[in-house]
Amino acid sequence: MKKAAVLAAAALAFAGAMAVRATPPPINYVNDDAIMSDGMPRLLSEYGFFTDLGAQIPVPHVYPYRLNTPLYSDGADKLRFVYRAGGTQFRANGEGLIDMPVGTALIKTFAFEEAGERRLIETRVLLHRDSGWLALPYLWNDEQTEARLAIAGARLDLTTPKGEAISYRVPNKNQCKECHGLDGEVVPIGPKARNLSHDWLGEMVAAGHLDTVPRDADQFPVWEHRASADLTAAARAYLDVNCAHCHRPGAMASNSGLDLRWEQQSPEALGVGKRPVAAGRGAGGHLYDIVPGSPDSSILTYRMASPEPGIAMPELGKATVDEEGLNIVRRWIEEMAP
Numbered sequence: 001m002k003k004a005a006v007l008a009a010a011a012l013a014f015a016g017a018m019a020v021r022a023t024p025p026p027i028n029y030v031n032d033d034a035i036m037s038d039g040m041p042r043l044l045s046e047y048g049f050f051t052d053l054g055a056q057i058p059v060p061h062v063y064p065y066r067l068n069t070p071l072y073s074d075g076a077d078k079l080r081f082v083y084r085a086g087g088t089q090f091r092a093n094g095e096g097l098i099d100m101p102v103g104t105a106l107i108k109t110f111a112f113e114e115a116g117e118r119r120l121i122e123t124r125v126l127l128h129r130d131s132g133w134l135a136l137p138y139l140w141n142d143e144q145t146e147a148r149l150a151i152a153g154a155r156l157d158l159t160t161p162k163g164e165a166i167s168y169r170v171p172n173k174n175q176c177k178e179c180h181g182l183d184g185e186v187v188p189i190g191p192k193a194r195n196l197s198h199d200w201l202g203e204m205v206a207a208g209h210l211d212t213v214p215r216d217a218d219q220f221p222v223w224e225h226r227a228s229a230d231l232t233a234a235a236r237a238y239l240d241v242n243c244a245h246c247h248r249p250g251a252m253a254s255n256s257g258l259d260l261r262w263e264q265q266s267p268e269a270l271g272v273g274k275r276p277v278a279a280g281r282g283a284g285g286h287l288y289d290i291v292p293g294s295p296d297s298s299i300l301t302y303r304m305a306s307p308e309p310g311i312a313m314p315e316l317g318k319a320t321v322d323e324e325g326l327n328i329v330r331r332w333i334e335e336m337a338p
Contacts, residue, residue: 029048029059029060029061030047030048030049030061030062030083030085030105031046031047031048032085032086032103034046034047034048035047035083035085035103035105035128035129036085036102036103036127036129036130038129038131040134040136043138043146043147043148043149044123044125044138044146044147044148045146047105047125049062049081049083049105049107050062053145053147054120054144054145056079056109056120058081061083061084061086062081062082062083062107063081063082063204063209064079064080064081065080065081065082065191065200066080066197066200067080067190067191067195067196067220067241068195068196068197068218068220068221068222068223068237069220069221069222069223069234069237069238069240069241070223070241071190071241071242071317072242072317072318072322073110073317073318074158074164074166074168074318074319075160075161075162075320076111076112076121077110077111077112077113077118078109078110078111079109079111080106080107080108080190081106081107081108082100082104082105082106082107082191083104083105083106083107084100084101084103084104084209085101085102085103085104088101088102088103088104089101089208089209089210089211090104090204090209090211091210091211092193092210092211092212092214092215093214097193098191098192098193098210098214100128100188102128102129103128104127104128105125105126105127105128106125106191107123107124107126108123108124109122109123110122110123110124112158112160112161114159119140119144120140120144120147121139121140121156121158121168122137122138122140122154122170123137123138123140123147124136124137124138124171124176125138126186126188132185132186133180133185133186133187133188134186135173135176135177135180135186136149136173136176137149137150137151137153137170137171137172137173137176139154150170150172151172152172152173153169153170153171153172153173154169154170155167155168155169155170156168156170160320162320164320166320167319168319169316169319171317175316178246178252178316179245179246179252179316179317180245181251181252182248182251183250189245193213193214193215193216193218194216194217194218194219194220194262195219195220195237195240195241196217196218197218198213198217198218201213201214201217201218219233219237219262220233220237220240221233221234221237231328231331231332231335232332234328234332235328235331235332236262236332237262238325238328238329239260239329240260240261242322242325243258243260243313243314244260244261244262246314247259247260248260248261255277255278256276256278257269257274258270258274258289270290271289271299271300272288272289272290272336273288273290273291273292274288274290275287275288276288276299281310281311282299282303282310282311282313283299283302284299284302284303284306286298286299290333290336291333292333292336292337292338293333293334293335293336293337293338294333294334294338295329295330295333295334298333300313301326301329301330301333304321304325304329305326306321307319307320307321
């Protein structure tokens with residue numbers, strides 16, 4: 001009987017060991033050290049943002065989000081995620097913006113459709129460290145299994161969804177500052193409260209990730225619904241998202257005198273009847289940034305309609321003309337009273 005009991009106990013122990021061994025491994029969580037330390041992780045996988053890197057399936061505490069009006073990037077699809085470190089909380093400030101504490105990471109992956117399948121091109125991460133925000137670009141491999149740090153950037157031959165062959169540029173580390181720079185610091189430019197939905201913000205509040213829904217939230221029209229949106233709102237939102245990160249005080253193109261932020265209400269600051277400071281050949285022989293009622297005489301739309309380097313606006317982040325965005329801005333100028 002004793003021998004039988006020993007054998008039974010051994011069998012139970014073996015079964016228990018097999019059960020433990022058969023239990024799926026725990027879900028990986030974000031590597032906070034990769035975000036907070038002084039180094040620059042060489043591989044995107046080192047952060048632990050995704051349970052399935054290639055499929056872009058995030059781990060818990062990494063939250064997908066979308067912008068009402070997105071930045072145009074040659075028709076690329078963009079997958080956006082935000083992560084906040086444990087013990088911290090996003091806070092709405094008094095300017096309708098969201099303060100993101102140290103330990104926050106913003107992740108944005110650019111993808112194009114090829115032969116009916118999604119191809120991941122690059123992932124940009126914005127890390128909030130004690131020293132400030134750091135922007136890093138990661139280039140995906142051909143196997144779509146990993147993205148590697150691309151300090152020097154890269155050039156790739158791609159075809160846009162409209163069939164345009166382009167030389168796509170992955171920015172180098174320093175070029176990230178050209179769009180994300182403000183008063184000498186690197187800052188986030190995408191997830192503004194006015195460009196995020198009340199539903200998403202409310203979910204973040206309910207989950208305890210955000211203290212309250214910011215005032216003036218969810219003002220930008222949803223881009224897919226622009227045909228039925230207020231024309232001025234659609235045009236102003238487009239200019240805020242695509243142009244205002246440079247054309248605002250303290251930013252890269254502040255010397256132009258243009259301030260294309262949503263909150264700007266001065267017609268002259270928006271370019272109405274304003275002569276350019278130093279547009280050079282970018283003016284195309286036109287005299288004013290915006291001529292009310294005449295988009296064909298306006299420098300703003302002239303530069304938006306050009307793919308030529310030195311004339312095209314925005315200067316970075318695209319190689320083709322955004323016809324839909326240009327059409328919205330043209331119609332807005334057409335309806336301005338001369």
